[in-house]
Amino acid sequence: WSNDIIHLCQKHQNPQLSRGCEDYTVLVDNLTVSFPVPVSTPVFKAFNDTEAAVNCSLPQVIAYGTHVSSCTATDAELGTVSSCTFSVIVKAPGCPPLSSDPFSQVSCSEVRDAADDQFHPVGDVCQHNCQPGYVIPKGRQEWSTKICLSNGTWSNDIIHLCQKHQNPQLSRGCEDYTVVVDNLTVSFPFPVSTPVFKAFNDTEAAVNCSLPQVIAYGTHVSSCTATDAELGTVSSCTFSVIVEASGCPPLSSDPFSQVSARSRTAAEDHFILVGDVCST
Numbered sequence: 001w002s003n004d005i006i007h008l009c010q011k012h013q014n015p016q017l018s019r020g021c022e023d024y025t026v027l028v029d030n031l032t033v034s035f036p037v038p039v040s041t042p043v044f045k046a047f048n049d050t051e052a053a054v055n056c057s058l059p060q061v062i063a064y065g066t067h068v069s070s071c072t073a074t075d076a077e078l079g080t081v082s083s084c085t086f087s088v089i090v091k092a093p094g095c096p097p098l099s100s101d102p103f104s105q106v107s108c109s110e111v112r113d114a115a116d117d118q119f120h121p122v123g124d125v126c127q128h129n130c131q132p133g134y135v136i137p138k139g140r141q142e143w144s145t146k147i148c149l150s151n152g153t154w155s156n157d158i159i160h161l162c163q164k165h166q167n168p169q170l171s172r173g174c175e176d177y178t179v180v181v182d183n184l185t186v187s188f189p190f191p192v193s194t195p196v197f198k199a200f201n202d203t204e205a206a207v208n209c210s211l212p213q214v215i216a217y218g219t220h221v222s223s224c225t226a227t228d229a230e231l232g233t234v235s236s237c238t239f240s241v242i243v244e245a246s247g248c249p250p251l252s253s254d255p256f257s258q259v260s261a262r263s264r265t266a267a268e269d270h271f272i273l274v275g276d277v278c279s280t
């Protein structure tokens with residue numbers, strides 16, 4: 001025979017994982033470890049106790065976060081393959097200390113001794129808590145919580161969130177006033193003026209009044225409430241609207257009397273003033 005070698009057939013076996021292909025974490029501190037970071041390649045045993053050729057989708061990582069590597073091992077002798085997948089979690093050593101504004105304190109989910117560790121651990125959740133008499137405006141509340149991200153930065157770096165818990169301040173209106181209805185320039189119904197209140201950040205507070213308009217003569221009272229939606233505070237005020245006619249028409253006197261008024265002469269004014277007293 002051309003050769004006398006026997007026992008040629010071998011068991012058709014896939015490469016066997018012998019090391020690696022497990023999730024692991026890398027701490028990138030930019031001192032001992034920096035980007036790019038090589039990803040470890042798993043080891044597979046092939047025919048005759050050799051190492052299979054391994055090809056992975058992720059030879060290195062260049063950013064923080066969780067990265068997935070898929071690997072394929074090939075046994076060239078037996079023509080068999082195996083595969084596996086693992087994750088590489090890349091983190092920073094932590095986040096720098098948070099600054100608190102003069103009117104707040106910062107509390108965090110992780111117990112940390114500032115004297116022992118300068119960094120907050122990744123995943124730490126911190127909250128700004130205002131001192132008594134101060135509040136975080138509604139539009140800024142989403143920034144009051146800060147999370148230490150895997151790249152060593154906080155989810156937001158906005159501070160000075162706490163503002164003085166102050167009621168809206170009256171800047172105009174809310175004073176008694178008189179309206180003369182002459183049915184020429186002014187007639188019923190007419191709108192009642194709304195006072196102006198200053199709210200947070202020099203905006204105008206929303207004002208709601210009990211008397212949007214008047215439809216009759218007399219004295220009418222309007223009660224108003226101003227709401228600062230950002231600070232959650234309210235103020236109120238009350239004022240009167242006195243509605244008068246322009247006057248009364250002249251009185252006719254009979255042939256045997258005269259009418260006298262205290263405050264009007266016929267030549268000066270067609271109307272007799274409201275409140276005037278006439279006698280015959």
